[in-house]
Amino acid sequence: MLDLNDIVVFARVVEAGSFTAAARLLAMPKTTVSRRVAALEREVGVRLLQRTTRSLNMTDAGRLYYEQSSQALRTLEDANLRLAEARAEPLGTIRISAPVGFGGYFLTQAVVDFLAMYPKTKVELRLTDDQLNLVEDGIDLAFRTGVLQDSTLIARKLGPTHRLLCASPDYLARHGMPESLADLTHHQCVIAGPSTSGAHWVLDGPHGQETATVAGRFAANEMQAVVAAAVTGFGVAQLPHSIAEALINEGRLRRVLPDYTTPAGGLHVLYPSSRHLSPIVKAFIELAAERISNRVNTA
Numbered sequence: 001m002l003d004l005n006d007i008v009v010f011a012r013v014v015e016a017g018s019f020t021a022a023a024r025l026l027a028m029p030k031t032t033v034s035r036r037v038a039a040l041e042r043e044v045g046v047r048l049l050q051r052t053t054r055s056l057n058m059t060d061a062g063r064l065y066y067e068q069s070s071q072a073l074r075t076l077e078d079a080n081l082r083l084a085e086a087r088a089e090p091l092g093t094i095r096i097s098a099p100v101g102f103g104g105y106f107l108t109q110a111v112v113d114f115l116a117m118y119p120k121t122k123v124e125l126r127l128t129d130d131q132l133n134l135v136e137d138g139i140d141l142a143f144r145t146g147v148l149q150d151s152t153l154i155a156r157k158l159g160p161t162h163r164l165l166c167a168s169p170d171y172l173a174r175h176g177m178p179e180s181l182a183d184l185t186h187h188q189c190v191i192a193g194p195s196t197s198g199a200h201w202v203l204d205g206p207h208g209q210e211t212a213t214v215a216g217r218f219a220a221n222e223m224q225a226v227v228a229a230a231v232t233g234f235g236v237a238q239l240p241h242s243i244a245e246a247l248i249n250e251g252r253l254r255r256v257l258p259d260y261t262t263p264a265g266g267l268h269v270l271y272p273s274s275r276h277l278s279p280i281v282k283a284f285i286e287l288a289a290e291r292i293s294n295r296v297n298t299a
Contacts, residue, residue, distance in 0.1 A: 001043075002044075003036075003039070006036045006040040006043070007069050009026065009033055009037060009040075010036070010037050010049075012025055012026055014062075037049060046062075048061060048065055048066075090120070090280040090283040091118070091121055091279075092121065092278075092280050093123070093124060093280075094121065094122070094140050094280045094281060096125050096126065096141055096284070097132050097134070097143070098125070098142065098143040099143065099144070100128065107143065110287055113287070114283070118283065121280055123284075129222065134272055140278075140280075140281050141270065141271040141285065142270045142271075143268070144269075145240075145265055145266065145267050153270045153271065154271050154272070155270050156268065156270075156285065156289075157268050158267045158289050158292040160264040161241065161265045162241055162261045162262050162263065162264045163239055163244070164238070164244040164258075165236055165255065165256040165257050166236070166237055166244050166247070166254065166255055167233075167235060167253065167254060167256050168230060169251070169252075169254055170233040171188075171233040171235060175187060175188070178236065178257055181205065181260065182212075184214050184236065184257075185212070185214070187235060187236050189235045190216055190218050190220075190234050190235045191214065191218070191220075191226075192220065192238060193219055193221060194219060195219055196218065198215070199213070199215065199219075200214070201214055201262075202262065203260040203262060204260065204262070204264075205259050205260040214236075216234065216235045218235070223239075223240070226239070227243055227247070231247065267292060269285055269289075
């Protein structure tokens with residue numbers, strides 16, 4: 001029966017270039033190294049190495065065997081490393097970037113729970129609507145919505161994103177509940193954009209995709225300000241599902257025209273490399289993915 005340790009010794013002899021160098025690398029006697037290679041050759045039934053007093057060369061069979069076995073050994077080593085990482089307790093600092101609105105309402109709770117689950121961790125949360133360079137800015141992972149630009153970053157889609165129409169109970173008590181999409185033209189709307197006039201909302205509804213012309217007294221290009229205006233009672237607003245759901249559950253907002261949403265986009269988490277992902281980054285990604293999945297499935 002093949003002994004995996006014999007294969008490891010053979011690979012190290014090839015890589016080191018001699019039995020003596022391999023023995024030093026493996027911290028075992030040279031005679032043991034030679035004996036293990038000989039045992040492997042007997043087991044596979046062919047000579048793998050040509051030995052002389054001055055040189056050591058692979059046979060054709062040895063070269064083929066090394067190419068195949070070394071690849072398998074790398075796979076096993078990688079599997080062992082990943083298993084060790086999976087078993088390791090997350091610790092250290094993780095630096096996260098996210099859009100302001102998303103981070104302020106959904107991600108903050110995930111961070112709080114993460115810190116409670118893993119007491120040896122620290123989180124630095126950078127909320128910005130600018131797309132940072134993860135490598136240059138030292139960001140471990142970033143949450144982004146919409147269409148991703150071409151990048152060398154690794155991207156994992158956590159779920160769909162869309163916005164709901166909402167307004168405060170106070171606003172609806174004063175102005176009434178819109179009954180149709182056309183009614184929005186008679187309501188104050190909080191605009192996520194640069195101007196209080198000339199805005200258009202593209203919505204998916206019972207009759208397919210429709211466009212509504214809206215206007216209002218307040219516009220802002222930052223989601224947290226839009227949320228605050230909606231809660232205060234300045235009108236109907238389009239809010240990200242995760243934000244709207246939380247505020248509706250708290251009774252601070254009510255959903256308007258529930259048959260309509262914005263076209264679904266995507267929420268992604270990005271990170272510089274998927275190879276040997278650190279336990280702390282992997283743990284946070286899995287926590288966020290679980291939270292997103294729960295929200296989507298219960299929506």
